[in-house]
Amino acid sequence: MTFETLILEKHDNVGLVRLNRPEAYNALNDQLMDELTAALDALEADDSIGAIVLAGSDKAFAAGADIKMMREWGMMDVFKRQFITANWERASRCRKPVIAAVSGLALGGGCELAMMCDIILAAENARFALPEITLATIPGAGGTQRLTRAVGKSKAMEMILSGRPMFAEEAERCGLVSRIVPLADLVQEAVTLASRVAGFSQPVVALAKECVNRAFESGLSEGVLYERRMAYITFGTEDQSEGLAAFVEKRPPQFIHR
Ligand code: DAK
Numbered sequence: 001m002t003f004e005t006l007i008l009e010k011h012d013n014v015g016l017v018r019l020n021r022p023e024a025y026n027a028l029n030d031q032l033m034d035e036l037t038a039a040l041d042a043l044e045a046d047d048s049i050g051a052i053v054l055a056g057s058d059k060a061f062a063a064g065a066d067i068k069m070m071r072e073w074g075m076m077d078v079f080k081r082q083f084i085t086a087n088w089e090r091a092s093r094c095r096k097p098v099i100a101a102v103s104g105l106a107l108g109g110g111c112e113l114a115m116m117c118d119i120i121l122a123a124e125n126a127r128f129a130l131p132e133i134t135l136a137t138i139p140g141a142g143g144t145q146r147l148t149r150a151v152g153k154s155k156a157m158e159m160i161l162s163g164r165p166m167f168a169e170e171a172e173r174c175g176l177v178s179r180i181v182p183l184a185d186l187v188q189e190a191v192t193l194a195s196r197v198a199g200f201s202q203p204v205v206a207l208a209k210e211c212v213n214r215a216f217e218s219g220l221s222e223g224v225l226y227e228r229r230m231a232y233i234t235f236g237t238e239d240q241s242e243g244l245a246a247f248v249e250k251r252p253p254q255f256i257h258r
Helices: 030-045 075-080 085-093 109-116 131-135 143-151 153-162 168-173 183-199 202-214 220-234 238-248
Strands: 006-011 014-019 051-055 060-062 098-102 105-107 119-123 127-129 179-181
Touching: 006 030, 014 030, 014 183, 030 085, 051 183, 060 098, 060 109, 085 109, 098 109, 098 183, 105 109, 109 127, 109 143, 119 168, 119 183, 131 153, 143 153, 168 179, 179 183, 183 202, 202 220, 202 238
Parallel strands: 014 051, 051 098, 060 105, 098 119, 105 127, 119 179
Antiparallel strands: 006 014
Protein backbone atom coordinates (compact mmCIF):
# COMPACT_ATOMS: atom_id res chain seq x y z
CA MET A 1 0.00 0.00 0.00
CA THR A 2 1.51 3.35 -0.97
CA PHE A 3 0.44 6.74 0.28
CA GLU A 4 1.40 10.31 -0.58
CA THR A 5 0.32 12.12 2.56
CA LEU A 6 1.31 9.63 5.23
CA ILE A 7 3.85 6.95 5.98
CA LEU A 8 2.68 3.56 7.20
CA GLU A 9 5.14 1.37 9.08
CA LYS A 10 4.82 -1.88 10.98
CA HIS A 11 6.86 -2.39 14.13
CA ASP A 12 6.16 -6.01 15.07
CA ASN A 13 2.66 -5.93 16.56
CA VAL A 14 2.24 -2.14 16.22
CA GLY A 15 1.08 -0.13 13.22
CA LEU A 16 2.65 3.32 13.03
CA VAL A 17 0.97 5.98 10.89
CA ARG A 18 2.91 9.21 10.39
CA LEU A 19 1.00 12.13 8.87
CA ASN A 20 3.25 13.59 6.20
CA ARG A 21 2.28 16.85 4.49
CA PRO A 22 5.27 18.91 5.62
CA GLU A 23 4.51 21.74 3.19
CA ALA A 24 1.26 22.48 5.08
CA TYR A 25 1.96 21.49 8.69
CA ASN A 26 0.09 18.23 8.01
CA ALA A 27 -3.16 20.11 7.33
CA LEU A 28 -5.91 17.56 6.85
CA ASN A 29 -7.20 17.59 3.28
CA ASP A 30 -9.47 15.06 1.57
CA GLN A 31 -6.55 13.04 0.25
CA LEU A 32 -4.93 12.75 3.67
CA MET A 33 -8.20 11.78 5.34
CA ASP A 34 -8.91 9.19 2.59
CA GLU A 35 -5.43 7.75 3.02
CA LEU A 36 -5.67 7.77 6.81
CA THR A 37 -8.96 5.87 6.55
CA ALA A 38 -7.40 3.32 4.19
CA ALA A 39 -4.37 2.90 6.48
CA LEU A 40 -6.53 2.41 9.57
CA ASP A 41 -8.78 -0.04 7.69
CA ALA A 42 -5.69 -2.05 6.71
CA LEU A 43 -4.26 -2.08 10.25
CA GLU A 44 -7.61 -3.07 11.73
CA ALA A 45 -7.84 -5.98 9.28
CA ASP A 46 -4.28 -7.17 10.01
CA ASP A 47 -4.33 -9.82 12.75
CA SER A 48 -0.62 -9.34 13.44
CA ILE A 49 -1.30 -5.76 14.61
CA GLY A 50 -2.60 -5.24 18.15
CA ALA A 51 -2.36 -1.45 18.52
CA ILE A 52 -1.84 1.65 16.42
CA VAL A 53 0.24 4.80 16.87
CA LEU A 54 -0.72 8.00 15.05
CA ALA A 55 2.03 10.62 14.84
CA GLY A 56 2.91 13.74 12.90
CA SER A 57 6.26 15.49 12.55
CA ASP A 58 8.32 17.19 15.24
CA LYS A 59 6.78 20.53 14.18
CA ALA A 60 3.18 19.50 13.77
CA PHE A 61 0.82 16.68 14.56
CA ALA A 62 -1.62 18.52 12.28
CA ALA A 63 -2.56 22.20 11.85
CA GLY A 64 -6.24 21.41 11.34
CA ALA A 65 -8.51 20.88 8.40
CA ASP A 66 -7.08 22.28 5.18
CA ILE A 67 -8.32 25.86 5.10
CA LYS A 68 -7.54 26.27 1.38
CA MET A 69 -9.78 23.28 0.67
CA MET A 70 -12.61 24.44 2.93
CA ARG A 71 -12.48 27.90 1.43
CA GLU A 72 -13.92 26.52 -1.83
CA TRP A 73 -17.00 25.10 -0.15
CA GLY A 74 -20.40 26.61 0.58
CA MET A 75 -22.94 25.36 3.07
CA MET A 76 -24.75 23.07 0.60
CA ASP A 77 -21.43 21.52 -0.48
CA VAL A 78 -20.53 20.46 3.05
CA PHE A 79 -24.10 19.49 3.90
CA LYS A 80 -24.63 17.32 0.81
CA ARG A 81 -21.32 15.47 1.01
CA GLN A 82 -21.44 15.54 4.81
CA PHE A 83 -18.07 17.25 4.58
CA ILE A 84 -15.48 14.62 5.29
CA THR A 85 -17.51 13.11 8.07
CA ALA A 86 -17.10 9.39 7.38
CA ASN A 87 -13.35 9.75 7.07
CA TRP A 88 -13.08 12.05 10.05
CA GLU A 89 -14.82 9.54 12.29
CA ARG A 90 -12.62 6.60 11.31
CA ALA A 91 -10.05 7.02 14.09
CA SER A 92 -12.79 7.13 16.72
CA ARG A 93 -14.27 3.88 15.38
CA CYS A 94 -11.10 1.78 15.64
CA ARG A 95 -11.56 -1.38 17.69
CA LYS A 96 -7.83 -1.60 18.26
CA PRO A 97 -6.29 0.91 20.69
CA VAL A 98 -4.95 4.05 19.02
CA ILE A 99 -2.26 6.18 20.66
CA ALA A 100 -1.72 9.73 19.42
CA ALA A 101 1.91 10.86 19.67
CA VAL A 102 1.56 14.64 19.53
CA SER A 103 4.55 16.89 18.95
CA GLY A 104 4.30 20.50 17.83
CA LEU A 105 0.98 21.87 16.69
CA ALA A 106 -2.32 20.08 17.16
CA LEU A 107 -4.72 22.73 15.96
CA GLY A 108 -8.41 22.57 15.09
CA GLY A 109 -9.10 19.31 13.32
CA GLY A 110 -5.61 18.13 14.33
CA CYS A 111 -6.50 18.52 17.99
CA GLU A 112 -9.84 16.83 17.30
CA LEU A 113 -8.09 13.93 15.59
CA ALA A 114 -5.79 13.48 18.59
CA MET A 115 -8.80 13.53 20.92
CA MET A 116 -10.43 10.72 18.90
CA CYS A 117 -7.51 8.50 19.90
CA ASP A 118 -7.56 6.46 23.10
CA ILE A 119 -4.39 7.85 24.68
CA ILE A 120 -2.51 11.06 23.90
CA LEU A 121 1.21 11.19 24.63
CA ALA A 122 2.57 14.71 24.22
CA ALA A 123 6.08 15.94 23.51
CA GLU A 124 7.19 18.89 25.57
CA ASN A 125 6.67 21.17 22.52
CA ALA A 126 3.06 20.10 21.96
CA ARG A 127 0.53 22.89 21.55
CA PHE A 128 -3.19 22.17 21.44
CA ALA A 129 -5.81 24.67 20.27
CA LEU A 130 -9.25 24.89 18.72
CA PRO A 131 -8.80 28.18 16.82
CA GLU A 132 -11.82 27.77 14.52
CA ILE A 133 -13.48 30.82 16.12
CA THR A 134 -10.72 33.00 14.62
CA LEU A 135 -11.96 31.85 11.18
CA ALA A 136 -15.59 32.49 12.12
CA THR A 137 -16.39 28.81 12.26
CA ILE A 138 -16.56 26.25 15.05
CA PRO A 139 -15.01 22.83 15.66
CA GLY A 140 -16.80 20.30 13.46
CA ALA A 141 -15.12 17.01 14.27
CA GLY A 142 -16.12 16.52 17.87
CA GLY A 143 -13.99 19.23 19.49
CA THR A 144 -16.74 20.90 21.50
CA GLN A 145 -17.76 17.53 22.93
CA ARG A 146 -14.46 15.72 23.45
CA LEU A 147 -12.51 18.69 24.80
CA THR A 148 -15.30 19.46 27.27
CA ARG A 149 -15.37 15.88 28.50
CA ALA A 150 -11.57 15.87 28.78
CA VAL A 151 -10.92 19.18 30.54
CA GLY A 152 -14.28 20.42 31.85
CA LYS A 153 -16.57 23.25 30.83
CA SER A 154 -14.67 26.36 31.84
CA LYS A 155 -11.36 25.51 30.18
CA ALA A 156 -13.10 24.12 27.09
CA MET A 157 -15.21 27.25 26.79
CA GLU A 158 -12.15 29.46 27.12
CA MET A 159 -10.25 27.57 24.45
CA ILE A 160 -13.17 27.30 22.03
CA LEU A 161 -14.47 30.86 22.46
CA SER A 162 -11.07 32.58 22.49
CA GLY A 163 -8.88 30.17 20.50
CA ARG A 164 -6.31 30.19 23.32
CA PRO A 165 -3.73 27.42 22.94
CA MET A 166 -2.83 24.99 25.68
CA PHE A 167 0.79 23.86 26.02
CA ALA A 168 1.92 20.40 27.07
CA GLU A 169 2.23 21.03 30.81
CA GLU A 170 -1.27 22.44 31.13
CA ALA A 171 -2.59 19.65 28.91
CA GLU A 172 -1.09 17.06 31.23
CA ARG A 173 -2.29 18.88 34.34
CA CYS A 174 -5.90 18.92 33.17
CA GLY A 175 -5.92 15.36 31.82
CA LEU A 176 -6.06 16.07 28.09
CA VAL A 177 -2.85 14.05 27.68
CA SER A 178 -1.73 11.06 29.70
CA ARG A 179 1.89 12.23 30.01
CA ILE A 180 4.69 14.33 28.54
CA VAL A 181 7.66 12.68 26.86
CA PRO A 182 10.90 14.28 25.57
CA LEU A 183 10.46 15.14 21.89
CA ALA A 184 13.32 12.90 20.77
CA ASP A 185 11.73 9.87 22.48
CA LEU A 186 8.08 10.51 21.68
CA VAL A 187 7.39 8.13 18.81
CA GLN A 188 9.51 5.33 20.26
CA GLU A 189 7.80 5.73 23.62
CA ALA A 190 4.39 5.57 21.94
CA VAL A 191 5.40 2.45 19.99
CA THR A 192 6.72 0.83 23.18
CA LEU A 193 3.48 1.56 25.00
CA ALA A 194 1.43 0.32 22.03
CA SER A 195 3.53 -2.85 21.86
CA ARG A 196 2.93 -3.55 25.55
CA VAL A 197 -0.84 -3.13 25.07
CA ALA A 198 -0.75 -5.25 21.90
CA GLY A 199 0.99 -8.05 23.80
CA PHE A 200 -2.00 -8.57 26.07
CA SER A 201 -5.07 -10.51 24.94
CA GLN A 202 -6.36 -8.46 22.02
CA PRO A 203 -10.06 -9.32 22.45
CA VAL A 204 -9.84 -8.49 26.15
CA VAL A 205 -8.05 -5.21 25.39
CA ALA A 206 -10.90 -4.41 22.97
CA LEU A 207 -13.47 -5.11 25.72
CA ALA A 208 -11.61 -2.88 28.17
CA LYS A 209 -11.47 -0.08 25.60
CA GLU A 210 -15.21 -0.42 24.94
CA CYS A 211 -15.92 -0.17 28.66
CA VAL A 212 -13.89 3.03 29.10
CA ASN A 213 -15.59 4.57 26.08
CA ARG A 214 -18.95 3.55 27.53
CA ALA A 215 -18.30 5.95 30.41
CA PHE A 216 -18.82 8.80 27.94
CA GLU A 217 -22.13 7.44 26.68
CA SER A 218 -23.96 6.29 29.81
CA GLY A 219 -24.76 7.03 33.43
CA LEU A 220 -22.72 5.39 36.21
CA SER A 221 -25.01 2.47 37.04
CA GLU A 222 -25.54 1.65 33.33
CA GLY A 223 -21.78 1.87 32.77
CA VAL A 224 -20.99 -0.37 35.74
CA LEU A 225 -23.56 -2.91 34.52
CA TYR A 226 -21.99 -2.81 31.05
CA GLU A 227 -18.55 -3.33 32.57
CA ARG A 228 -19.77 -6.32 34.59
CA ARG A 229 -21.24 -7.93 31.45
CA MET A 230 -17.93 -7.43 29.64
CA ALA A 231 -16.00 -8.83 32.63
CA TYR A 232 -18.20 -11.97 32.47
CA ILE A 233 -17.30 -12.31 28.79
CA THR A 234 -13.58 -12.38 29.62
CA PHE A 235 -14.28 -15.56 31.61
CA GLY A 236 -15.25 -17.21 28.33
CA THR A 237 -11.93 -16.51 26.63
CA GLU A 238 -9.02 -18.92 26.38
CA ASP A 239 -6.69 -16.04 27.19
CA GLN A 240 -8.31 -15.38 30.57
CA SER A 241 -7.92 -19.07 31.51
CA GLU A 242 -4.29 -18.86 30.43
CA GLY A 243 -3.67 -15.58 32.30
CA LEU A 244 -4.99 -16.95 35.58
CA ALA A 245 -3.25 -20.32 35.15
CA ALA A 246 0.07 -18.63 34.34
CA PHE A 247 -0.14 -16.56 37.52
CA VAL A 248 -0.80 -19.63 39.67
CA GLU A 249 1.93 -21.63 37.91
CA LYS A 250 4.40 -18.74 38.25
CA ARG A 251 5.18 -18.47 34.52
CA PRO A 252 4.61 -15.82 31.82
CA PRO A 253 1.24 -16.17 30.03
CA GLN A 254 1.05 -17.16 26.37
CA PHE A 255 -1.93 -15.30 24.94
CA ILE A 256 -3.44 -16.54 21.69
CA HIS A 257 -5.94 -13.69 21.27
CA ARG A 258 -8.99 -15.91 21.60
N1 DAK B 1 -4.78 24.58 6.09
C1 DAK B 1 -4.11 24.80 4.94
N2 DAK B 1 -2.84 25.23 4.87
C2 DAK B 1 -2.21 25.46 6.04
C3 DAK B 1 -2.83 25.26 7.29
C4 DAK B 1 -4.18 24.79 7.29
N3 DAK B 1 -4.88 24.50 8.40
N4 DAK B 1 -1.96 25.57 8.27
C5 DAK B 1 -0.82 25.96 7.63
N5 DAK B 1 -0.98 25.89 6.32
C6 DAK B 1 -0.01 26.24 5.25
C7 DAK B 1 0.08 27.74 5.06
O1 DAK B 1 -0.99 28.19 4.26
C8 DAK B 1 1.42 27.86 4.36
O2 DAK B 1 1.26 27.49 3.02
P1 DAK B 1 1.96 28.37 1.83
O3 DAK B 1 1.58 29.78 2.09
O4 DAK B 1 3.43 28.11 2.03
O5 DAK B 1 1.41 27.76 0.57
C9 DAK B 1 2.24 26.75 5.04
O6 DAK B 1 1.30 25.86 5.64
C10 DAK B 1 3.10 27.32 6.16
O7 DAK B 1 2.27 28.07 7.01
P2 DAK B 1 2.66 29.55 7.54
O8 DAK B 1 3.42 30.28 6.48
O9 DAK B 1 1.42 30.18 8.08
O10 DAK B 1 3.68 29.16 8.71
P3 DAK B 1 3.82 29.78 10.17
O11 DAK B 1 4.95 29.03 10.80
O12 DAK B 1 3.90 31.26 10.11
O13 DAK B 1 2.45 29.41 10.92
C11 DAK B 1 0.61 27.94 11.65
C12 DAK B 1 2.08 28.06 11.09
C13 DAK B 1 0.24 26.47 11.61
C14 DAK B 1 0.63 28.44 13.09
C15 DAK B 1 -0.31 28.82 10.79
O14 DAK B 1 -0.16 28.44 9.43
C16 DAK B 1 -1.76 28.66 11.17
O15 DAK B 1 -2.24 29.30 12.09
N6 DAK B 1 -2.49 27.79 10.43
C17 DAK B 1 -3.93 27.66 10.57
C18 DAK B 1 -4.29 26.92 11.84
C19 DAK B 1 -5.79 26.81 12.01
O16 DAK B 1 -6.50 27.83 12.05
N7 DAK B 1 -6.30 25.60 12.09
C20 DAK B 1 -7.73 25.32 12.26
C21 DAK B 1 -8.32 25.12 10.88
S1 DAK B 1 -10.11 24.94 10.96
C22 DAK B 1 -15.54 19.55 10.18
C23 DAK B 1 -14.39 18.83 10.50
C24 DAK B 1 -13.24 19.50 10.86
C25 DAK B 1 -13.19 20.87 10.89
C26 DAK B 1 -14.32 21.58 10.57
C27 DAK B 1 -15.51 20.95 10.21
N8 DAK B 1 -16.74 18.87 9.78
C28 DAK B 1 -16.76 17.40 9.72
C29 DAK B 1 -17.95 19.63 9.55
C30 DAK B 1 -11.94 21.50 11.26
C31 DAK B 1 -11.71 22.81 11.08
C32 DAK B 1 -10.34 23.30 11.27
O17 DAK B 1 -9.42 22.59 11.62
